[in-house]
Amino acid sequence: MSVKKICLFTLMFLLIFCSPIYVCFSVFEAPDVGSDAVCLAFFGTSRCHFCEEKWSLVADLEGYYPNLIVMRFDYMDEEDRSLEDYLFTKFNLPLNSPRTAVFVGNDYLLGVDITEKSLRSLIEKYLDSGAKPVWKYIYLAYFGFSSCFSCDLDWQMINRLREDYPMLVPKRFDCLNKSVVNMENELLRLYRVDVKAPRVAVFVGRHCLISEDIYEERLREIIEIYVGEGVGTIPPWKLLKTATKKLSLPVLSMVILGGLADGINPCAFTVLIFFISYLVYLKRSKTEIVLTGVSFISAVFTAYLIMGFGLMFFIVKLEFFPAINLMIKVITAIFALILCFVNLHDYHILKKGDVNRVFIKIPKSLHGKFHSIVRKMGETKFIVPFTFFAGLLVSIFEFACTGQVYIPIILLLSDPSLQFQALVYLALYNFMFIMPLITLFLAVYIGASIKEINNRISKHADKMKLLTSIILLFLAIILLTQIFSSL
Incomplete structure (x- = not known):
């Protein structure tokens, strides 16, 4: 790939994802409740599946109408219930009417009448004139x-x-x-x-x-x-x-891309390929190979998830120490930029075919330890539980190689405004991380040549390094934007 193509690819990547960055770090402006603002009050409860379906319709429309301000009230909450009773009385509605309701201006929708079409019609009715809150409180x-x-x-x-x-x-x-x-x-x-x-x-x-x-x-x-x-x-x-929900899309895009980029890393493939090769060499049954493969990949997922939760918990605790929190963000942003250039260096080295000069890789000393662990796994009678334990151990040793994207992602997710979403995103990141491992394992299981897979990985290793470099650059930009916005 020529330098021009690299620059063009990087530019396209940044253009595609710069708009999410802007959204992510400009949502903390106070909503403008001006004359053209349309205030929508939704009443429901998270305990009700029907309410959640209707809420998803309302929440999805918020992005289409910049002047729309959505407020969610829980009718199981005493204070919110009294407000809904007030509105029912104001609109002359029987108190035994469906409690899932939407109020905008002088109009309302109840229960099954809350559809995407009716919501759009109601909102667009007030787009020009605006709609203030329907209460006097x-x-x-x-x-x-x-x-x-x-x-x-x-x-x-x-x-x-x-x-x-x-x-x-x-x-x-x-x-x-x-x-x-x-x-x-x-x-x-x-x-x-x-x-x-x-x-x-x-x-x-x-x-x-x-x-x-x-x-x-x-x-x-x-x-x-x-x-x-x-x-x-x-x-x-x-x-x-309204403010915290708008963080979902850009963070989600980074979680998916970062997880895949980290999972495609050759460091993550090395042990699994040798492990499968050794089991085939020992002529283990297909059932044993499947169970041990599932056990190993599950161990990798578990280990990385636990390490991620632990690091995230530690960073969130530092929220009470702004100076330390800021220092960690600065160090991580610099760390991501350095790794970005190191991966770019490795890309050029691999492009020339000089594998020995690659900087970020598993040390040869660890390769020997990994092979020793795999051989012991293959010889034991309790291969499935032993494989899980070995997978945990290998994941910890590999973290220095595979954690280069994971650490900035964890810092990005360690935002109190994301709350429960951060845990879901962390689990999603790790699922995306093991997806290439699952694909590799299935390919070998159905008969793909291990030698051919190794050749393909070696052939495209430079592109993997380039992709990792771009992801790290993007993460560094996000972290630096966070840092400057907090000053």
């Missing part, structure tokens, strides 16, 4: 500390305001809870406030007040603004669901 989020006397005084003052403003609905959050700190950090980003949680703060409508700015006169001024507008406000804690 002014929601206020107060973040403080349960052990703080000053915070208690603030909360008492906020509750006294309800005597003059019965439409005010305050909700208190305790910053001694880690999940609350993560929530506050996301809100601070959404409201573009350049401070880190935990902080004593108030969020109401388009306004955010920090610490000493929280006093009665100022709160009255803000509440009067919304009373004068004659419309309610969006509960600040409901805005987070």
Whole structure:
């Protein structure tokens, strides 16, 4: 492959994926609840399969309409249920009507009437005129500390305001809870406030007040603004669901590409190929070969998943130490860039056919140990459990070679805003990592020549290095974007 083709391929790759990067790191702007914003309230519960089906229709449409602000309410929650009761009364709906409901402006949809067509029709009706929240409530989020006397005084003052403003609905959050700190950090980003949680703060409508700015006169001024507008406000804690969900697509694309690129790495193939060859040489039965192959690949998946969970847990714990967290991101970004150029160097070396000068590879000393482990596996009577244990051991030794993409991916996923999604994505990454191993194993099992497979891997090893280099460059760009956006 010529230098021109390499540059063209890299440019195409970056053009395709630069838009997800932009989306990924620009979603923390506060949603614009202007005159053209369309506020949609969805009521359902995650415990109901029917509700989840309807919610997926609503969530999918959010990306098509930039002015659409979606809020999800759980009618099993007492506070959300009372709001839905209020809306049912306002729209003269019987309280025994289907509880899965959508409210936009002066219109609503219930139960089976919630379809993609009806939702699009309802949203497009308000695209030009906009649709404010369908309630008159002014929601206020107060973040403080349960052990703080000053915070208690603030909360008492906020509750006294309800005597003059019965439409005010305050909700208190305790910053001694880690999940609350993560929530506050996301809100601070959404409201573009350049401070880190935990902080004593108030969020109401388009306004955010920090610490000493929280006093009665100022709160009255803000509440009067919304009373004068004659419309309610969006509960600040409901805005987070829109912001975090938008991270899914770009992160998902990197997880899939990174997992495949890491799995195609020749380091991951070496032991499995020798292992299968040795079992065939010993004339083991096909059943034994299948069981041991499944056991080995399962061990690789388990080992990498456990290592990923452990490293992610450690990084998430450092969220309370911003300086250390930032330093780790900087080191990992530099590490990814260095490995990018090292893989590019290996690509040129392999292109010339000089395998001995490749930098990133399993040391020859480890090859001998791996072969010794495989021989012991082949001779034991308890080959399946022994193979699983050996697979765990081999995965740990191979991590120095195969972990070059995995570590930046783990850091990318160690974002509290992703929450449970991060665990799912980590499992998906590892599944994509073992996909090439599964394909290789099946190819050998159905009769493909091991010698031919080895030749093909050697022939395309340079392209694998080039792909890994591009993936690492992309990961470094994402991490650097995160770093600069947090400064």
